[in-house]
Amino acid sequence: MPETNRETYRPQQKDTFENKKAILEAMLFVWEGPLSAGRIASILEISPEEAEKIIEELEAELSRTGRGIRLYRYEEGIQLGTAPEAAAYIEKMFSRETMGSLSNAALEALAIIAYKQPVTRVEIEEIRGVKSDGVVDNLLKRKLIKSAGRKETPGKPLLYVTTDEFLKYFGLRNLDELPPLPEED
């Protein structure tokens, strides 16, 4: 009976921890894109600390072997995604190869921008020793970098910074997760 089905999830009924974990899993299943811990807490009507505990629990449960989906953490929130081990088959299912990877030149420029931001195109070129307009345009188009104001020097060149998409693309929670620049002398 459909009416009674609804009854089962009446909010006044006290949800157990396990129950909330299941609800969170269901929420992440239908949600497209990352869901923030704050949002989760307010929907589940629990404290942020409780929400974090439930997230951790679900994360641990999913990363145990034998599961096809994992919980991934990003700056803006958490998201369910496929287990990397399944990649070959998922690609086969979509009958596609993985989307175009970045060129060495693009990775090099991106590394410079990530560490030196905000940085101008000329500054990137000085370090690389090569013209980089094409590379910078490509990174802009892929939304991995964006312009953020202009430098107060002659010509007022644009300054570039990395985007949230950059973090997401490389699976980083924030810029601190980048390895330290090697010091060499």
Added chain:
Amino acid sequence: MISVTYVVSLPVFEGPFDLLYHLVRSQEIDIWSVSVADVTNQYLEYLRLMEEFNLEIASEFLVMAATLLRLKSRMLLPPRENQAEEDEADEELFSIYSSEELIRRILEYRSFKEPAAFLEKREKEQQRIFFRSTGGPRVMHVTRQERFFEQEGLVDKLVEAMQEQMQKKNRREKARDIKLVEEYRLRDRIKVVLGKLSGKKNAVYMDSLLETRHKGEIVTTFIAVLELARQRKISFWQQRNFSPILIQLKDSVVEEEEPNAGD
């Protein structure tokens, strides 16, 4: 010297600093005590090899060669009075005037190699993770004309759809001559496409428009679709990643009877 009895494969360098690092490192001495003269000679030797292999030498490599030669000659000659002016005249070259500066620039470039490799590794890992795409249909409306061709790799997708149809065609009829293009005039095809789209409340599949008997017709229909998109008379939709492309007439066009097609 390298003997010519075996094949030498030249490593590929991202730029002059990349090559210089390789040369400096191969000397196996403290990087700061590297001789500019030696490095310059090796650098020029490498460019000569590239030439011999008929490899295209990017202009930056030549600019660096000139920079190194200037640096080398300057270290041999006593400083001159109008040096600053001369430097300004050479602004096309790298602003490297001492061996310390050269090493510093090489090391600075080099310090980003590891982070770049780190990013590459992370990219590979991330590309093995797929995310669910639930939400609404991914709208590929043509909002601003100049953005049209950038929109979500739209043209690639359209070309793919066309190629798929062409391949099916190829399998069915092996070698039939492509009829004269005039037979499928663009203007007529635009009318046909509009005819198929008008009066339909729902979007139709791109593939269904291309299901025709002749290659020439497929091509002309495809161009007609592009032309209509350019005129912003139709919208494209895709329900989710990799799903078929849907086409719909824009609301504003529905009433129009005889659209003015370009020729």
